[in-house]
Amino acid sequence: MKHKVLIKSDEQDVFTDLLFNALLGFAFMFAIAFMLINSSEDSGKIEAKAEILISVSWPDNHPDDVDAIVEDPQGGLVWYHNRDSGLMHLDRDDRGVFADKMNINGKTISNPINQETVTVRKLQAGEYVVNLLHYKANYEEALNVDVKVEKLNPQVELIYYGTHELEGVGDEKTAVRFTVDSKKEITNVNQLSKRLLTKAVGRDTKG
Ligand SMILES: [Ca+2]
Ligand SMILES: [Ca+2]
Secondary structure (H helix, E strand, O other): OOOHHHHHHHHHHHHHHHHHHHHHHHHHHHHHHHHHHHHHHHHHHHHHOOOEEEEEEEOOOOOOEEEEEEEOOOOOEEEOOEOEOOOEEEOOOOEOOEOOEEEEOOEEEEOOOEEEEEEEOOOOOEEEEEEEEEEEOOOOOOEEEEEEEEEOOOOOEEEEEEEEEEOOOOOEEEEEEEEEOOOOOEEEEEOOOOOOHHHHOOOOOOO
C-alpha cells in the first residue's frame, strides 16, 4: 500500500497530464483558427482585386431599367445575361425599382440606389467599350445616366466621368471607349459609337 503522500502525488500527476493535454489541445485549436482566419483573409484579398471600376448610375428611386454592357479587347461581353467573363464581373442587374425591396426580419427595407458596377479584374491590352442600354423606360423624357470609369492601381485615377441621355426602350449608346496599352496605361478615351447589342441580342431576354 502506498503512502498517503505518494497517492496524492500520483493524482497530481494525472491531473497535470490532463491539464497539459487540455492546454495542448487549446493551443492546437488556436493555431488552426489563426490559420483559417489568415487563409480566408488572403483569399478575400484575391477576390477583391480589381484593376478598373466602371459605375453606371441613374437617379435614385427611378423605375427605369438601364443595363451596362462592357466589351473587352478579346470581344468578351459582360452584361445582365453574362455577369462574369472570368476577367470582368457585373455586380448585379439593377432593374430600377424592381426587386429593390427586401424583407429583413419582417421589415420591408427599400434600396433607392440605381447602379450597376463592372469590375475589370485583369487588364488586357486593347480597347474596352462601355455601352448603355435603356432596357425599360417609363417616361417620355430622356433619362440621364452617369458613367464613371476609374483605374485603381497603382493609385486611383479617374479615366472618365460623363452623363448620357437614354431616349427610350432599346436605345443603346456608347458611353466611353478606352485603350489599355502595353505599359498598362490608358489611352485614346473617346465616344465613337459601337453597337454591342447586336452581338448580345438573341441570346436572352429578361423573365
Ligand atoms: Ca439593369
Ligand atoms: Ca435599383
